[in-house]
Amino acid sequence: MDFDDRAQLDASQVEDVGRSGGGFRGGGLAIGGGAAGIIALIVALIFGINPGDITGGGSDQPARVQPNSDLSKQCRTGADADQSDKCRVVGVVNSIQKFWDGQIQNYTPAKTTLFSGSVQTGCGAADSSVGPFYCPRDKHVYLDLGFFDDLQSRFGAKGGPFAQAYVIAHEYGHHVQDLLGTMDRAGQGQGAEGGSVRLELQADCYAGVWANNAYKTGFYTEKFSSADIAEALDAAAAVGDDRIQEQAQGSVNPDAFTHGTSAQRTKWFSNGYESGDPARCDTFSGGI
Numbered sequence: 001m002d003f004d005d006r007a008q009l010d011a012s013q014v015e016d017v018g019r020s021g022g023g024f025r026g027g028g029l030a031i032g033g034g035a036a037g038i039i040a041l042i043v044a045l046i047f048g049i050n051p052g053d054i055t056g057g058g059s060d061q062p063a064r065v066q067p068n069s070d071l072s073k074q075c076r077t078g079a080d081a082d083q084s085d086k087c088r089v090v091g092v093v094n095s096i097q098k099f100w101d102g103q104i105q106n107y108t109p110a111k112t113t114l115f116s117g118s119v120q121t122g123c124g125a126a127d128s129s130v131g132p133f134y135c136p137r138d139k140h141v142y143l144d145l146g147f148f149d150d151l152q153s154r155f156g157a158k159g160g161p162f163a164q165a166y167v168i169a170h171e172y173g174h175h176v177q178d179l180l181g182t183m184d185r186a187g188q189g190q191g192a193e194g195g196s197v198r199l200e201l202q203a204d205c206y207a208g209v210w211a212n213n214a215y216k217t218g219f220y221t222e223k224f225s226s227a228d229i230a231e232a233l234d235a236a237a238a239v240g241d242d243r244i245q246e247q248a249q250g251s252v253n254p255d256a257f258t259h260g261t262s263a264q265r266t267k268w269f270s271n272g273y274e275s276g277d278p279a280r281c282d283t284f285s286g287g288i
Helices: 034-045 051-055 085-101 147-153 161-180 182-186 195-217 226-238 241-249 262-275
Strands: 014-018 111-115 118-121 124-127 133-135 140-143
Touching: 014 085, 085 111, 085 161, 085 195, 111 118, 118 140, 133 161, 140 161, 147 161, 161 182, 161 195, 161 226, 182 195, 195 226, 195 262, 226 262
Parallel strands: 014 111, 111 140
Antiparallel strands: 118 124, 133 140
């Protein structure tokens, strides 16, 4: 996964707020022992969750935060993206949004907010245990880079730069769903066939679609390698509901699924990658 050294990065699409303070409020989320704590842990640690669903708080306004790091001074070219984690995020976000801007009429960009520990969002306060997420109320993607360490140490993924790109592309898949009105139509019902699972699998598929077309955006030197795609598939499998439930509680409960099984997640990413066509990402018709 090599960026074109000559590619010009737009760092305005990513802000770095560092540790902005705060914590869970409203309904709150207590992660502790017992069955309730295990289920809360499962819900919180699978990326893609809307923290407003946990806190019950939030507003339609963007979070009021003051960036503490001017990424425009650090992240100017593709060469910077190959050398820095934060600049890599900028490059990935730039490529993703350039692709979707060519697919969706009047595409509205979504900013990515990098934070550490906790952050105030339009969906309420959140901390790192939630994992990466998209907030439809302020149309931001939120990401603590420490999650990529958790992806390996906690979830058992192999990790790597393209595993990280997959995570970001998945969250922007939710932004696409938001712009297209899919979120409102799908609902958030849990369960193996519920709206939540279908939304998440479609976001995986959209991530695959971008991966197929990323080299056309001008930010990469060539199409992604089979090793790159293997990183994404490994990450998708690592965060399947069945795998996480088995690790957390020693059993699998399909009625509590929110994101889909490991097999489903890899299947739908592959569908998107192999076709390169968003129209092939209909997870709402028939079985999944």
